[in-house]
Amino acid sequence: MLQVGIVGLPNVGKSTLFNALLRRQQALVANYPFATIDPNVGIVPVPDGRLDKLAAIYNSPIVPATVQFVDIAGLVKGASTGAGLGNKFLSHIREVDLICEVVRAFPDDDVIREGSSEPKSDIDVINTELILADLQTIENQKAKLKIQNSELEQRLNRGEMAGEAGKPLQLLTAKKIIYVLNVNTTSQWAGLQEIVNNLRNNGKDAVVIDAKLEAELGVLTADEREEYLESLGVKDSGVDQLISTTYASLNLISFLTAGVKEVRAWTIARGTKAPAAAGVIHTDFEKNFIKAEVVNYVDFVSQGGWKNCRDQGKTRLEGKDYEMQDGDVVEFKVGT
Numbered sequence: 001m002l003q004v005g006i007v008g009l010p011n012v013g014k015s016t017l018f019n020a021l022l023r024r025q026q027a028l029v030a031n032y033p034f035a036t037i038d039p040n041v042g043i044v045p046v047p048d049g050r051l052d053k054l055a056a057i058y059n060s061p062i063v064p065a066t067v068q069f070v071d072i073a074g075l076v077k078g079a080s081t082g083a084g085l086g087n088k089f090l091s092h093i094r095e096v097d098l099i100c101e102v103v104r105a106f107p108d109d110d111v112i113r114e115g116s117s118e119p120k121s122d123i124d125v126i127n128t129e130l131i132l133a134d135l136q137t138i139e140n141q142k143a144k145l146k147i148q149n150s151e152l153e154q155r156l157n158r159g160e161m162a163g164e165a166g167k168p169l170q171l172l173t174a175k176k177i178i179y180v181l182n183v184n185t186t187s188q189w190a191g192l193q194e195i196v197n198n199l200r201n202n203g204k205d206a207v208v209i210d211a212k213l214e215a216e217l218g219v220l221t222a223d224e225r226e227e228y229l230e231s232l233g234v235k236d237s238g239v240d241q242l243i244s245t246t247y248a249s250l251n252l253i254s255f256l257t258a259g260v261k262e263v264r265a266w267t268i269a270r271g272t273k274a275p276a277a278a279g280v281i282h283t284d285f286e287k288n289f290i291k292a293e294v295v296n297y298v299d300f301v302s303q304g305g306w307k308n309c310r311d312q313g314k315t316r317l318e319g320k321d322y323e324m325q326d327g328d329v330v331e332f333k334v335g336t
Contacts, residue, residue, distance in 0.1 A: 001043075002267065003068045004178075004246050005096035007075060009122055012104035013182040017211040018042065018071035020239050023218035040071040046247050046254070046265065047240040050297055050327060054256060054263040057305045063264040065254050067246055070096060075126055090133050094170065098246055099177045101126055105192050105208075106184040119181060119195050127173070131156050134171040141169060176249050178205040180242060184212060205249050209238035253326035256297065257281070258305070274322040278332040288335040292318045297327040306331070 006014045022042040045064035055062050072092045093099065103122045135156050152165050156173070166174030179199050181192060192208070199206040214237060217225050229237060247267075254265040255277055266280050279286025295306075299314040309315050317333075324330075 001066060001068050002098070002246070002250065002252065003070060003096045004098045004100050005070045005072050005093050006100045006102060007072050007093060007126065008102035009075060009104070009125065012102050012122065013106075013211040014102050015040070015071055016215050017100075017102055017180065017182065017209065017239075018069060020209075020211055020214035020218050021069050021243070042069050042071075043067075044069055044243055046243055046267075047236075048254060048265050050256065051263050051265060053301050054258040054329070057301070058258065058260050058263065060258075060260055061262050063262050065247070065265040065267045067243060069100070075129055090172065093130075093172055093175075096175070098250055099172075099175050100180055100242070100246065101177050102180045102182055102211075105181040105195075119192065123179065127161065128159070130172040131159065131161070134162060134166065134169075134173050137169060137171060176205075178207060178242070178245055178249055181206065181208045182211045183208055184210055205245055207238065207242050207245055209242060214239045253324070255324050255326075255328045255330055257331070258300070258329055268324060270326075272324050273320065274318055274324060274330075274332075275320050277324045277330075278334065281332070285332055285334050289320065289332065290335055291333040292322060293331045293333060294318050294322070295329045297329055300329040 006018055008014050018040055021044050043066050045066055048064055051062045051064060070092065101123070103119045105119045135153065138150070138153050138156070152162060152169075155165070156162060161173040161177075162169075162171045163174060181196060183192065196206045196208060217228065217237060217239075220228065225237070229235070251270045252267055253270050254267060257264050257266065266277070268277050268280055274292040275286045275289040278289050278292070293315050294317075295309045295315050300306075300309055303309045303312055303314055306315075
């Protein structure tokens, strides 16, 4: 399962965001550093309106794709050398697939601003600690790998993230990062849009969220939440945007299965071939793959299910080389 680590300086709203994602109060939200020590873990469904329409055809239950979010303790300057929770914090980050970096972009004199001054400096502090931790990892590997002053090391020393080049060493700065700027509805940080634009212009994913508002929305029913967002002139909640962004950031898509038993979204990497996709459902399906019967989602809904799609010639049979597309509705034909 895709695992996303929520990180940031203390009191930036990490646990509030975590609770908003789960739409219930699970993580302790407190006005002091390190209120979170051991990570909180929650499973969050990926928003996908297609499932509702498929379920309406068969009156069947829905099983969405999911993302696992981990609320990790606050990082402080010097974490790479043991400050705060130090190595324990960094070890938790190593285990996740993607980093959700929460940055405080709201002024509030009643909430302690531990080691935090303004959004850009927060980003710099966090990224610097990740870079310093990676430099230590490289230093530890030098003797073993017989490398000296590598290009990757030079890159980190310039304050740049490792990116794809750091994956073989499992470096922290090789992980994808989504920057979440936590605002409030009454007062947003001056220059916030400039920060967001700079991140996006440099190929970074950035989402602006009012975590406190989103947490309050979490206690409402789906209809009440939709009505409230509509009154604010907002189509999708910030939380839904974040979940979808995490999914897309790792280049993941969903193929769909539909029937009386259930309607379900299955997570695969973009570019996955049909046999490997079948293996996500069951390992034997990949080994015994014969064909994939595929229908375009729009056709499937307009025709009202498998029977009419087959009768109207909307289905097609695909072989082992077929590259699955997002939203494919599929039945796999497998041998024994």
